[in-house]
Amino acid sequence: KPTIREGELSYEVLSSNGKKTQIYESEIILKDTEVEKDYLREKDIASPKEFLTKYLAQVFYSYYTSNQIKCITNSRLSLMPHQINVAHRLSEKYFPRMILADEVGLGKTIEAGIYIKEMISRNLAERILLIVPASLVNQWKFEMENKFNIDFTIYDGKKVKKLRRRGTYNHPVLLQNPFYYDNFIICSLQFARNPKYINMLSQITWDIVVFDEAHHLRRYLLNKSTGNFRETLNYKLGRTLSKTTESLLLLTATPLQLHSFELYSLIELVHPEAFDSFSEFEHFRKNIPFINLLFKNLSKIDELNTFEVKNTVKLLRDLNYIDKNTSLNKSINSLKDKAKRSQILIKLEKQHTLSKFLIRNRKKNVISDKYINERVVKTIMVEPTQEELDIYNEIRLYLAKIYNMAGNAKNKNLGLGFVITTLQKLLTSSKEAFLKSLKRRLLTLESLRKEDPDYFTNEYDDLTIESEELEKDNKVKENLLSLENQKKILQEFYNKLKAIPYDSKSEALLELLGKIYQNNSNEKIIIFTQFVDTLFFLKDIIKKAYPSFSINLFYGGIDKNEKKEVVKKFRNSNKFSVLLSTQVGGEGRNFQFCRMLINYDLPWNPMKLEQRIGRLDRIGQKSDKIYIYNFFIEGTIETDVIFALNKRIDLFKESIGQLEPILGKIQEDMKDIIFNEKTPKFEKINEFNRDVEEKVKKAEEMELKLDDLLIDKKSFQAKSLMNYGAYDQIRLQHNELFNFISMFFSMKDKKFGNIYKIYESNEYPLLNGEFLIKIEISENFLRLNNTLLQHQYIGTFNLKLARKMEEVDFFALGHPLIDAIIKLCLSNRLLGKFSVLELKKNSLSKKFKSELRNINQFFLFIFKIQFNGYITERTIIPVILDNNGKIYELLAKNIFNGSDMSQFFQFNLNEEKNYESEIMLMKKQFPKAQKVVQQRKSRWKQDVLKLNDKIFQNERKKKKKLYIYKKKTLTHKLETLKKKLKRKKRETPSDKTIDRINSLIDQKKKMKQLEKFQRLKQDIAFIKKDIASTKQKLDDLEFQYIDLKNDMQKKNLRKFETKLLSEGIIILSD
Known part of the structure; x- marks a missing residue:
């Protein structure tokens, strides 16, 4: 099937081994036109550099596409042991369908990202869809690109319209469905749940679908005894995509919120056949x-x-695990037998079905105390003047009046309520921001979306995440804030605020910054605010008061490169540095190098507060203590409410992730208090306190209930996780990749580009021993590649430095440049069938020197062993022999281990010398080399077959369970329809009855009876049609399952192939 990949048409091709791959159209053309030419070129002697570069490319490719976990060292990650464990569990399941339910802050995004990158590297996943809340779309895109070098395309209404306007495509399927244009797509839940887009997304077969914050995929139980429920649009989206994807990951820290039906509903998405x-x-x-x-x-x-x-x-007796008739003493003795206990544990594990669907890690189990930072919380209580307080109360009561006119809680105009809430938040954020809003007449939903997209995305989209329909403007209620009706009173507010010559809150901020500066003139501070207007206002007043400070802005309005530059300046500055950030600006970025945070205004949703603190309070934080300064305005209702809330749940001192189900809804309760006009304030706050306490208690109960459901032998404690052998399989070192890339750019008189080390730079302060890499790409190299590469890259091969400097590229397998280089090296554009290598004896150890003192030359054979089965696995084996056929296995391992080849080899090839006699000797040794490889293959073969058969059997069982479930569902539906048809037929009047109806004199009664009869006939016709359709679906299901089994069997060839990739002569020199 044709697909657009990176701007070029590509096709899905079914190979003879049953594997599906995608190739570019240009690659199909090249194959026919260059076969003869390339064949002749391969007869030439390759230069030593070219030969060795091609060998290394083959090694890296075989490693990257293997079924080992390798992406944890090829991603910009500071991994915790439990994440390695989860990555293993997902990857070994091939195409898992799981709920990832780790607590907030344990890195579910990272776990999903490792799995996604693994599947891409193995060529098993080409179409991937991420669906996340609107406020997290940019954060996910950044994390996937920055941590994993995977570029996802954001799809929204604008993107779809743009694709529909394109006149370059004529294919009718592409024309109807814009989602065919990109293979890696990310979109918001609010966008994707539109029925039109649900239909489009379901037309595509996805390899992996990920839902973040999956607890928003909700069904409501209507009747427990009958199991009837109401399905939301969010859930319908999940259910529909569940049918069209191989792998489905649902990420949520709270799969069980208020009722066990919520957890059951999520399990129904990943494994509908389970119950x-x-x-x-x-x-x-x-x-x-x-x-x-x-x-x-x-x-x-x-x-x-x-x-x-x-x-x-x-x-054990009650649950039928041991015989009830066995005596007590005999039963006790049997439990002391380790083998008997083991059998019971295996049975228990089979019963513990939930662990197959759901993974959950708790902070207390997986994070050591040494990683937990102390939060030092300081309250800055701003005392406003009476004049400021009076105007605040006057405006609040005015806004409360309009807010309450917008409707009650159930039928409130969402857009108008949001605008009023925004104005109230602006009022306490900064006087300047509120004045600018009044001046611009920021009084409609659409103007707010345009003027402050950061705030809009972060607040409004979260507000609508579980709405069943798009917001429809209520023009009557919107007119409450029209310019004509409100111009006079708004102008009055504007004049009063403008007339106040001071701003107590901003003055308190300047005073605080001055005190911190006196203690440490090199301190770094992040100041968070919800509004861009406040951001710019603070920049101006801080710059005016403290001209020597380094001040940077970080918000959604700056592009990706500008954000990188801002982070770099903030981190590298030796001055007193202030970073002013909005909520959206800070998402996805980690500031472990900063220990101080100021909340200039406080979000009404406490989880937003936790997200801010989480930018600093994370593993890798250099300070033992994190300092959090919170600004409150004395005498305001917001201060009273947040203080009350803080007393109940300790908002700032510890992570509050487990309370997410209730905290997300608390801001609605806060609105009711803040916009209250009638009930006394303290009465409302007391009511709020009681409600919060009840909700916290309920959340804690749900947490314990979830623990009871999930704690089993697959739960891991921190101590055992630390010993988890995930790294045993990881052989690749980053300096090996650097050596390969350096050799590539030194070939052919640097025709592909150049590579430099940067040890000193004003732009990138580096410690002793640290260096960055600058790579310049030639036009020649750019022309040879289908991918869109930059002309220049600055980055590092060092994982530790990559974590420290997020703004530079991390050169690892999966980076577009590295992948492009490997692809070029594997093509026929590089020679590599035969070469003559000059090995420096002095580069070898004393042991090898002694062993080789009478030897002048070797023969080198490089083989590829490939297994083609349900999985594809390959390994590269170099074999070194002397003239007598003696094998030098340790020498081959020592030289061809990915080290810097220049330390072993001279790269000067004598092109005039004739090597015919050496080639004849080499050919004689080939059977011996082949025999060696066959022996090594037998050692490797067993492990690969075991892995292949395990994955194949698991996949086959999964497909069979799904088939049985679908068949059972359709069969039940058919039986129900047949009973319904039988009942309807019994209700059908006889011919005699119909004649009697026709003879009725009362026309009204006659028509009523005939209409009833007609409806009955229609019902019967529809039921018959439905029965026929269900029977057809059952037949189709049977054929589809047979085809599926045949396709799986066809793919599972279980064959090993050995191929000689290249050969060479090694001449020893002193």
Whole structure:
């Protein structure tokens, strides 16, 4: 099927081994035109550099496309052990369908990103869709690009319109569905749930679909006994895409919020076949705490007292794990047998179905105390003048009046309510921001969207995340804020505010900055505000008061490169540095090098506050303490409410992620208090306090309930995680990749470009021993590539430095430049079939020198062993022999291990010398080399077959379960329809009855009876049609399943192929 990839047409091709790949149109053309020419070129002797560069490219490609976990060292990550564990669990499942439910702050995005990159590197995932809340779209794009070198395209209404306007495509499918244009797509949940887009997205077969904040995919249980429910548009989107994707990941820290039906609904998305009904799930759920207790007791049976052992036996009997007729003593003795206990544990694990669908890690289990920073919270209470307080109260009451006129909580005009709330927040953010809003008449939803997109994206889109329809402007209520009706009163407010010559809040900020400067003139501080107008206002007053300070702005209005530059300036500055940031500006960025944060205004949603603090409070923070300054205005209702909330849940001192289900809704309660006109303030706040306490208690209960469901033998403690052998399989070192790229750019008189080390730079302050890499790409290289490359890159191959400097490129496998270089090296544009290499004896160890003292030359054979099965695996093996056929395995490992080849080889080839006699000798040694490879293959073969068969069997079981579930569902539907048809037929009047109806004199009664009969006939016709359709679906399902099994079997060839890639002569020189 044709697809546009990177601006070029590509095709999905089914290979003889059953594997699907995509190739560019230009690649198909090249194959026919250059075969003969390339064949002749390969007969030439390759230069040593060209030969060795091609060898290294083959090694890196085989490594990158292998089924080992390798992307954790090829991504800009500071990994925690539990993330390595989750990445392994996902990757070993091939195409997992899982709920990732780690607590807030444990890196679910990173876990999903590692899995995505792994699947891309293995050539198993070409179409990937990320659906996230609107306020997180840019953050996800940044994380995927910055951490994993994966470029996702953001799709929204503007993007779709732009693609529809394009006149360059004629294909009718492309014309109807713009989502065919890109393979890696990210879009907001609010955008994707539009029924029109649900239909378009479902037309595409996706390899991986990821939902972030998946608890928004919600169904509501209407009747527990019948299992009837109401489905939201969000859930419909999830259900529809679940059917069209191989892998489905649902990310949520709170899969269980208020009712177990929420968790059941998410499981239905990933594995609809798991439970027949909600009642079956409930029966299963109620047994899990007992199963977990058995896991715990059986694991430490020797430590239990007599009473605990007896209770364990009783529980095993009740759940039918041991024979009820066996005596108590005999049962106790059997549990002391390790093998018997093991059998019971295996049975228990099979019963613990939830661990197959859901992964959850808790901070207390996986994060060591040494990673937890102390939060030092300081309150800055601003005392406004009476004049400031009076105008604040006057405006608040005015806004409250209009807010309450916009409707009650159930039918409030969402847009108008949002505008009023924004004005109230502006009022307490800064006088200047509020004045600018009045001056611009920022009084409609659309103008707010244009004037401050940062705030709009962060607040309004979150407000509408669970709305069932797009906001429709209520023109009548919008007129409450029209210029004509409100011009006089708004002008009055403007004049009063403008007349106040001072701003107590900004003066308090300047005073605080002065005190901090006196203590440390090199301090770095991030000041957060919700509004761009406040951002620019603060910049002006700080610059005026402290001209020597370094001040930078960080908000959504600056582009990607500007953001990189701002982070770099802020981090590298030796002055007292201030970074002014909006909520959106700071998302996705990590500021571990900064320890001070000022909340100039406080968001009403406490989770936004936690996100701000999380930019600094994360693993890698250099300071033991993080200082958080919070600005409050004495006498305002906002201060009273947030103080009350802080008393209940300690907003600033510790992570509040587990309270997310209630905190996201608390801002609605805050609005009711702030815009309250009638009930006394303190009465409202007391009511608010009681409500918060009840909600916190409920959230804690749900947390414990979730723990009971999920804690099993697959839960990992920090100690055991630290010993997890994830890194055992990772062989690649970043200096090996650097050596390969350096050799590539030194070939052919540097015709492909140049590479430099940067040790000193005013732009990038570097410590002793640190250096950056500058790579310049030639026009010649750019012409040879299909991918869109830059002319110049500045970055590093060093993972530690890449983490430190997020604004520079991280050169690793998966980076577009590195991938383009490997692709070019593997093509026929580079020679590499045969070469003559000159090995420097002095570069070898004493042991090798002694062993090789009487040898002048070797023969080198480089083989590729490839396994083609349900998975594809390959390995590159270099074999070195002397003239007598003796094998030098250790020498080959020592030289061809990815080290700097220039330390072993001279790169001067004597092109005039004739090597025919050496080539004849080399050919004689080929069978011996081949035999060596066959022996090595047998050692490798067993592991690969085991891995292949495990993945194949798991996938086959998964497909079979899904087939049985679908068949069962359709069969049940067919039986129900047949019963319904039978009932309707019984209701059909006889011919005699119809004649009687026709003879009725009362025309009204007659028409009513005939209409009823007609409706009955239509119902029967529809049911018959539905029965026929369901039967057809059952037949189709049967054929589809047979085809699927055949395709899987066809793909699973389980064949090994050995191919000689290249050969050479190695001459030893002193």
